[in-house]
Amino acid sequence: xxxxxxxxxxxxxxxxxxxxxxxxxxxxxxxxxxxxxxxxxxxxxxxxxxxxxxxxxxxxxxxxxxxxxxxxxxxxxxxxxxxxxxxxxxxxxxxxxxxxxxxxxxxxxxxxxxxxxxxxxxxxxxxxxxxxxxxxxxxxxxxxxxxxxxxxxxxxxxxxxxxxxxxxxxxxxxxxxxxxxxxxxxxxxxxxxxxxxxxxxxxxxxxxxxxxxxxxxxxxxxxxxxxxxxxxxxxxxxxxxxxxxxxxxxxxxxxxxxxxxxxxxxxxxxxxxxxxxxxxxxxxxxxxxxxxxxxxxxxxxxxxxxxxxxxxxxxxxxxxxxxxxxxxxxxxxxxxxxxxxxxxxxxxxxxxxxxxxxxxxxxxxxxxxxxxxxxxxxxxxxxxxxxxxxxxxxxxxxxxxxxxxxxxxxxxxxxx
Amino acid sequence: xxxxxxxxxxxxxxxxxxxxxxxxxxxxxxxxxxxxxxxxxxxxxxxxxxxxxxxxxxxxxxxxxxxxxxxxxxxxxxxxxxxxxxxxxxxxxxxxxxxxxxxxxxxxxxxxxxxxxxxxxxxxxxxxxxxxxxxxxxxxxxxxxxxxxxxxxxxxxxxxxxxxxxxxxxxxxxxxxxxxxxxxxxxxxxxxxxxxxxxxxxxxxxxxxxxxxxxxxxxxxxxxxxxxxxxxxxxxxxxxxxxxxxxxxx
Numbered sequence: 001x002x003x004x005x006x007x008x009x010x011x012x013x014x015x016x017x018x019x020x021x022x023x024x025x026x027x028x029x030x031x032x033x034x035x036x037x038x039x040x041x042x043x044x045x046x047x048x049x050x051x052x053x054x055x056x057x058x059x060x061x062x063x064x065x066x067x068x069x070x071x072x073x074x075x076x077x078x079x080x081x082x083x084x085x086x087x088x089x090x091x092x093x094x095x096x097x098x099x100x101x102x103x104x105x106x107x108x109x110x111x112x113x114x115x116x117x118x119x120x121x122x123x124x125x126x127x128x129x130x131x132x133x134x135x136x137x138x139x140x141x142x143x144x145x146x147x148x149x150x151x152x153x154x155x156x157x158x159x160x161x162x163x164x165x166x167x168x169x170x171x172x173x174x175x176x177x178x179x180x181x182x183x184x185x186x187x188x189x190x191x192x193x194x195x196x197x198x199x200x201x202x203x204x205x206x207x208x209x210x211x212x213x214x215x216x217x218x219x220x221x222x223x224x225x226x227x228x229x230x231x232x233x234x235x236x237x238x239x240x241x242x243x244x245x246x247x248x249x250x251x252x253x254x255x256x257x258x259x260x261x262x263x264x265x266x267x268x269x270x271x272x273x274x275x276x277x278x279x280x281x282x283x284x285x286x287x288x289x290x291x292x293x294x295x296x297x298x299x300x301x302x303x304x305x306x307x308x309x310x311x312x313x314x315x316x317x318x319x320x321x322x323x324x325x326x327x328x329x330x331x332x333x334x335x336x337x338x339x340x341x342x343x344x345x346x347x348x349x350x351x352x353x354x355x356x357x358x359x360x361x362x363x364x365x366x367x368x369x370x371x372x373x374x375x376x377x378x379x380x381x382x383x384x385x386x387x388x389x390x391x392x393x394x395x396x397x398x399x400x401x402x403x404x405x406x407x408x409x410x411x412x413x414x415x416x
Numbered sequence: 417x418x419x420x421x422x423x424x425x426x427x428x429x430x431x432x433x434x435x436x437x438x439x440x441x442x443x444x445x446x447x448x449x450x451x452x453x454x455x456x457x458x459x460x461x462x463x464x465x466x467x468x469x470x471x472x473x474x475x476x477x478x479x480x481x482x483x484x485x486x487x488x489x490x491x492x493x494x495x496x497x498x499x500x501x502x503x504x505x506x507x508x509x510x511x512x513x514x515x516x517x518x519x520x521x522x523x524x525x526x527x528x529x530x531x532x533x534x535x536x537x538x539x540x541x542x543x544x545x546x547x548x549x550x551x552x553x554x555x556x557x558x559x560x561x562x563x564x565x566x567x568x569x570x571x572x573x574x575x576x577x578x579x580x581x582x583x584x585x586x587x588x589x590x591x592x593x594x595x596x597x598x599x600x601x602x603x604x605x606x607x608x609x610x611x612x613x614x615x616x617x618x619x620x621x622x623x624x625x626x627x628x629x630x631x632x633x634x635x636x637x638x639x640x641x642x643x644x645x646x647x648x649x650x651x652x653x654x655x656x657x658x659x660x661x662x663x664x665x666x
Contacts, residue, residue, distance in 0.1 A: 005655030015655040023652065024645045055656035072644065090643035094509050094594060106643040111635060112628070124647060136652045144652060147643070 002391065003057045003140035004370040009047030012371045017057065020136065020144035025072030028148030030082065034162035035062035035139050037370070037387045038086075038170060039196050040265070040312045042378050044129070048266060048288070049314055051113065051130040060086035060126040061170045062138025063162060066152065073149045082152040084145050085339030086170045088124035088135060091150030102336035107147060108133045117315075122336065139370060141391045153343045157351060163358035163388060164350055167201070172357050173342035175201025175263070178310035179209050181333035182259035187212035191248055191257035191300060192233070193293040195223035197360045197386045198310050199263035203231035204355055206261075215251060217244055217293075219269070222362075222383040230359050239271060245300045256302030265311025268292035274319060281318060288315030298324045309334035363387040502602040502627045506634040509595035510641045512587045516566050518641065519585055528636035528646065531629060542574070545581070554579050598637070602630050 005015045020029055038061050043049050063083040069076050076082065088108075089101035096104050104123035108114060110130050111121035117131060124146070127137020136144065145151055155165050175198050182190055190206040192199050195218035206214050216227040217236045224235040234251065241247045248257055266289035269275065278290035297307050298321050307330055325332065349355055362385045365373045373387045508515060518524050522543050526532040533546040533553065542559045556577035562570045562584075570584035583602040590597050639646045 001653070003653065003655060007655070013655070017653045017655050020653045021651060023648055023650065026643075026645060053654075053656075055654040057654060090639075090647075092509070092642045092644075094507075097509070106639045107647050109647040109649055112632065133647070134649050136649070136654060140653070146647060 001141035002367055003136075004059060004367065005054075006044060006052055006056045006058055007054050010045065012045060012058070012374045014368050014370055015055075017055075017140075020140075020142050022068060022070045023144065024146060025070040026147050026149055027070040028066050028073055028076055028145045028152055029068040030062075030064040030084065030138075030143050030145050030148075030152075031067045032062050032064040032138050032141060032143055032391045033081075034064070034166045035059050035367075035389050035391060036166060036170075037061075037139070037373055037377055037389070039198065039377075040128070041374070043265070043267060043312060043314070045374050045378055046267065048282075049129045049131075051110075051134075053130060053134070056127065056129075056134070057136040057140050057143075058127040059137030059139030059143075060128055061166065062126075062143060063155070063166050063169060064138075064143075066148075067142070069148065073152075075149050076152045076154070080152070081155045081158075082145075082148075083155055083165055083168050083343065084126075084138065084143075084148075084151050085153070085173075085343065086126055086128075087336055087339050088126065088133065088146055089150055089340060090147050091340075096150070099338055099341040101338040101340040103338075110134055125336070139367065139389065139391075141367070150340065153340075153347075155347070160350065161358070163361060164356060165347065166388065167197075167357040167360070168339075168343050168346055168350075170337065170339065171197045171360075172201045172346055172355075173339045174198050174310050174337040175203075176205040176208075176342055176346060177337045178202040178261050178263065178308045179205035179211075181308035181310075182206065182209075182261065182306050183331070184209045184211050184259060186210045188258040189213040189215065189252055190259045190261065191215045191217065191297070192227075192261045192263055193217050193268075193297055194263040194311065195220070195227045195235070196263060199223075199261070200226060200231060200360050200385075201357070202261050202263055202310065203227055203233050207232065208349070208354070215248065215257065220380050220383075223385060226360070226385065244296050248300045252302070256300055256305065258302055259306040259308060260297035260301045262294045262297050262307070262309045262311045264293035265309075266290060266313050266315075268294070268311075278318065287318045289313050289317045291317040291320055295320060298322075298330070301328065301330055303328045304330070306331045306333060310337070360386040361388050365389050366393060367391040502630050503599065504627065504630040504634050505597060505599040506638050507590050507595055507597050508638045508641050512589055512596040513566050515596050515598060515637075515641060516569070516587050519587075519637075520563070520569060522571075528640050529633045530636070543571075545573075547579070547581075556581060558582075598634060600630055600634060 001017060001019050002014055003017045005013050005017070007013050022029060041058055044052060044058065066076050066078055066080040066082060069078065085101070087102040089096050089104040090106040093105040102123050107124040108121050109124065110133055114121035114131050122132065124133030124135050126135050127139065135146070153168065178198070179190070179202050184190065184206060188211050190211045192202050192214065195216050199216065203214050203216060214231065214233040215236065216224065216231065216233040217238055218224050218227070219237055219239045224237060227233040228235050236244060236247050238244050268290045270292040274295060275290070275292040278287060278292055281287035282290050293311070294309065301307055307325070350357065362383060363373065363376065365387055367389050370389060373389070376382055376384045377387055522535045523537060525535050531547050533548060536544045538544055538557070542557060544555065544557050546553060546555050556579045557574045558571050558581060559574055560569060561572050566587070568584060568586040572582035573580050583600060585598060585600045588597050636646050
């Protein structure tokens with residue numbers, strides 16, 4: 001089969017690899033009909049996540065059709081259409097029982113490695129380094145899904161297109177959990193750093209959960225525009241203001257946002273001194289993560305407010321003003337998304353027409369276009385916000401029109 | 417019986433890990449420290465300075481048997497003779513009796529103990545074990561030396577075995593209905609011959625027992641009992657041209 005393989009920093013190749021096999025009884029093999037490139041894949045592309053190996057198949061946002069099931073999978077049949085959470089969970093351990101699926105005790109075969117890095121091992125993830133299991137990902141024609149009886153979420157409503165439900169596998173639940181972690185009270189002001197895909201879903205979810213105002217911060221016009229039009233958010237272009245923190249203070253009448261969401265993570269960009277400092281230290285590997293957005297969030301958040309972090313962090317950070325969090329009595333909530341918990345309720349919202357997740361899609365590519373797609377997405381070229389690939393659509397390397405027939409309102413890049 | 421004593425003294429670790437290291441530990445410190453300094457000498461940078469600083473105390477310890485800043489303490493000669501057992505624990509979300517029953521069926525052990533090929537029951541207390549080691553297969557007979565139904569099992573290789581393998585496992589209810597705490601204590605050293613320290617280390621290698629191994633065995637036991645299978649990526653697809661072994665080496 002064809003698969004998107006990581007071969008080093010800035011080196012993504014589409015290669016022919018062996019088809020996946022059932023390795024354990026609770027596995028299923030899925031023919032991937034749609035798969036997306038996630039912002040967190042860019043951290044792999046840019047070489048910031050350790051324990052990647054040449055040849056690793058990428059991709060943790062995918063859905064498709066079941067083509068084979070292990071004998072331990074009683075609730076799926078060949079032909080079922082399923083969406084698969086990016087976190088792999090056994091469904092049986094204490095953490096799964098608490099619906100903390102991304103903290104599953106049993107799904108990471110390299111738990112020893114994660115224990116060294118983090119003290120205790122978290123769940124396996126698809127296509128996301130050997131620290132989280134080294135599982136082959138779903139940017140491929142076929143993928144092996146471990147614990148498919150727990151992870152295979154059936155999409156039985158055929159009137160929903162792949163593009164409407166694909167993001168149930170990661171970014172919609174991730175944005176939703178980020179908003180849920182804000183403990184939003186009616187009328188609260190929620191500030192969101194970043195206007196990428198997760199941020200867009202965090203904005204949508206903040207409204208769903210009762211926010212009174214949402215303020216979004218980014219520098220790319222197309223992303224700010226989507227946050228404004230689709231997200232009904234007030235926006236701050238951080239390159240146009242002297243201080244994001246001061247601007248937020250003014251916008252909130254001197255009070256500060258009730259909750260701050262860092263939907264940027266370890267590769268934050270910035271124009272201030274601390275951002276340059278991070279960049280320099282990260283370059284020489286003296287700091288693994290660049291927490292520029294998080295620093296601003298700490299400073300901007302109102303007293304007693306909440307910091308919610310859906311953006312990925314992997315290691316050490318510098319010059320974080322913990323004092324501001326302590327003295328202001330902030331609550332910090334973070335972590336990989338417990339995707340399984342959110343799929344059913346969020347699918348209900350999609351079915352009711354409350355939200356159309358396909359609005360974030362700007363690019364539709366074939367699998368063979370993945371290397372160019374990663375670059376376009378990383379460099380935010382061509383107003384790229386979200387890329388979806390259809391591994392079985394066209395063997396000639398040509399992409400195709402999307403299947404939902406929708407436009408995101410900021411330009412449709414469906415034709416390539 | 418020395419084995420039994422070792423099994424029954426969970427605190428012997430602290431006694432045997434006195435300030436004076438074993439001969440091979442000193443040798444390791446000497447070699448490791450010298451290596452760091454050698455690398456440092458080639459690396460004319462701040463990194464090199466750091467490596468040299470890290471290497472120096474190791475060389476000191478290798479040569480003198482103590483850390484440069486460590487005050488000497490009286491040697492616990494008697495206690496030092498008691499081998500340090502390997503201990504590990506895990507909490508498993510299954511009932512105590514179920515876990516006990518699975519373990520007591522010793523034939524099940526190779527399902528989660530990777531260094532074992534098979535365990536065959538000889539009678540209710542005695543069994544024949546086949547294990548893997550870096551030098552090939554090793555075989556020994558063992559017997560259950562004590563057990564408490566539903567709570568603990570202790571076993572030991574029989575006198576005269578080429579490999580000494582002894583261990584105990586206990587099962588206790590975790591608080592708040594969180595399953596069962598399983599604790600393992602393993603002892604391993606050859607029956608006789610060789611210097612005591614070297615012999616113990618070699619025995620562990622031969623019987624495949626290291627602290628890491630016991631820890632990983634327990635994790636696989638948990639995987640198996642909770643999820644019904646042990647997670648793996650062995651044999652999955654990848655764009656690799658050569659067969660690189662990526663699975664858990666433990």
